[in-house]
Amino acid sequence: MNDDPRVDPPLIADERTMLTTWLDWHRRTLEFKCRGLSDTRLRERSVPPSPMSLLGLVRHMAWVEHVWFRWVLEGDDVPSRIKSLENREADFQDVDTASVEEAFALWHAEIDHARELSASLPLDAIGAGRRHGEEYSHRWILVHMIEEYARHNGHADLLRERIDGVTGE
Template identity: 70%
Template sequence: MSDDRIDPPLAADERDTLAGFLDWQRDTLELKCAGLTGEQLRLRAVSPSGMSLLGLVRHLAHVERAWFRQVLCDEDVPWLWGKETNRDADFDDVDEASPEEAFAVWRGEVEHARTVSAGLPLDALGKRLRHGEAYSHRWILVHMIEEYARHNGHADLLRERIDGATGE
């Protein structure tokens, strides 16, 4: 695997630091999936977990949409992958899922999130309450870094079981 990720800045303001770390984590997910076939991306390689790399891509597309479009901007967009009837559909329903579609949707949500994020101050509050609370843009960015970091750990294990590839 060729690693073309850009390291987060070492000395930058808060916005650039948060954006740099989030983009690095996003790029890590893409790196963990690079060069695999659709069959390999669908493989639930770490038993007894039902996770797959494709499921992680679909899940993170949903998470990007939920936090940036729904919570931060109060956009009226549907959940992805049928999650309104099965909360685990992003992970469960990968056997016939299209990797091309999943990556296209994920990349689209990432680009939308970047655009939204660039236009808001870090202390802006989300326009939609979640669990009765308003979340700040800053909190959402930190949460997204955490979300990707946790799932990239899963992706490390999955990728190593699929073809032996390891790395940061």
């Protein structure tokens, strides 16, 4: 995996720049971990009984972007195209039949929407929606998204190493 497209976040910056560049760095990291793999390899599961796969992580993060930015920050209750009340584990469970192209397109669309929405709001804005009955600030959501990606990028590191031995940040 050569030609790393990621740009390191600045060492000194204002709060918004720091948060958004770290979030984008982690988004690109997941993409980088998936780069160059066939659809079959992206579907490969970790170890039983876990259903985790790189494609599952992409689908999961599309759902996470949708929930935190559309549902909680924006207050839009548009249904997710990944999960439903009837199938809460679809992001990881349905990778055998999921379209890789569609999953990446949806993930990128959710990221684009999140970036646009985030840029339009102050960091201390309170989300128009709720999750588990609670309100969340825009700032909290950005920090949570960095944490969410960082945790799952650790999973992606292990999955990629298991698939073809590639390691790295």
